[in-house]
Amino acid sequence: MRVDLFDFDLPPENIALRPASPRDSARMLLVEGGEGLSDHRVSDLPSLLRAGDCLVFNDTRVIPAQLEGLRGEAKVGATLHKREGLRQWRAFVRNAKRVRTGDRIDFGAGVTAIAADRGDDGSILLDFEGDEPVELLLERAGTMPLPPYIASKRATDERDRDDYQTMFAKEKGAVAAPTAALHFTPGLMAALADAGIGTETLTLHVGAGTFLPVKADDTDDHKMHAEWGRIDPATADRLNAVRASGGRVIAVGTTSLRLIESAAGADGLIRPFDGDTAIFITPGYRFRGIDGLMTNFHLPKSTLFMLVSALMGRERMQAAYAHAITGGYRFYSYGDSSLLLP
Known part of the structure; x- marks a missing residue:
């Protein structure tokens, strides 16, 4: 499909720079x-x-995956996006032309890395030096990797360490938040339990590739970046039991949805999953494992707007987004939410 079919105009004032308070x-x-x-x-x-x-x-x-450093006298910025080994992370690098294989980059606070190789997508594999866990190094030298549409309008600050983390955050490894879940509070979770609505968790380490624009003119020519995820056997069994008893599996966020769909077979059963997924969902896709989606409002021509269009229909989502824009809804990571029930 043509990528421009998923375009729309968004006024800058509709982009949220801080989350709602309280979150729900x-x-x-x-x-x-x-x-x-x-x-x-x-x-x-x-x-x-x-x-x-x-x-x-x-x-x-x-994790605080945004790093600023020096290669010699040249300033270099790096956004980690996927772990590839115990001490190796692939990164999107600003001023990447100044970095050659074998160069040492000093990120300050005693954190250094060697540029190991360059990927086909222009990313660079960073091999962090020393014996300390990389997560500890990032706590010292890194900052929270806010999306470009926020970071371009204000500096990251200490509030973002809490604001850009969900109440469910446990498994370290994401470089972008699963933002649909930012809206949940302990009080809301208690109300859901009282209403007989169940909850489950899975893990998908969201990569910085989620922010990359679609540069192709046709969706067939766009390549997704892989992200690692896991659904354990007990969770898969419980999700299947929900649907078998007539309940609906509602993914909170496109990250949860993509992992469930990666794990679901043509028979609609969700299987255990442990590995990488690069699933790209566009209109025409037949959903297998989910019955609904709660998600924030996404960028024009993004893979995520294509996903919600696949779930609800492109014209319907264009109309929904037009309604949201006119009604003053706040968009993107810190913005408002939508509940999509096909």
Whole structure:
């Protein structure tokens, strides 16, 4: 499909630079198959779902994966996006032309790395020196890797260490937050439990590739970056049991959805999964493992807007986004939410 079919105009004032407070006070647009659009708050979620439904969260934890350093006298910025070994991370590097294989980059605070090789996508494999776990090095030298549409408008600060982390964050390894889950609070989780709505977690370490623009003119020519994920056998069994008993599996975020769909077979059963996925979902895709999606509002011509268009229909999502823009909904990582029930 032509990528420009997924374009729309977004006024800059609709881009959120800070999350709602409290988190579950964010607005939420309900989009249902065959129904109209309706405006709600995230705190209304227990009344919008049914007893027996199950929300699936991503428990990945964002690491401070944004680094600034020097290669000799040249300034170099690096955003880690995927672990490839115990001490090796692939990174998107600013001023990459100044970095050659074998160069040492000094990121300060005693953190150095050797540029090991250059990938086909222009990324550089960084081999961190020393014996300390890389996560400890990043805590010293790194900052939270805010999306470009926020970082270009303000500096990252100490608040972002909490704001850009979900309440479920446990497994370190993401360089971008599963932002749909930023809206959840302990109070909302208690209300969901009281309403008979179940919850499960899986792990997908979100990579910085999620922010990369689609440069191809046709979706067939776009290559997704792989991300590592895991669904354990017990979780897969419980999710299958939800659907077998008539409940719906609702993915909280496109990261949860993509991992479930990677693990689901043509028979609709979700299998255990442990490995990389580069699934790219566009209109025409037949969903196998999920029955709905809670997600934030995405960028024009992005793979994530293509995904929601695949779930609900492109024209319907164009209309939903037009409604959201006119109604003053806040977009992107720190923005408002939508609940999509086909």
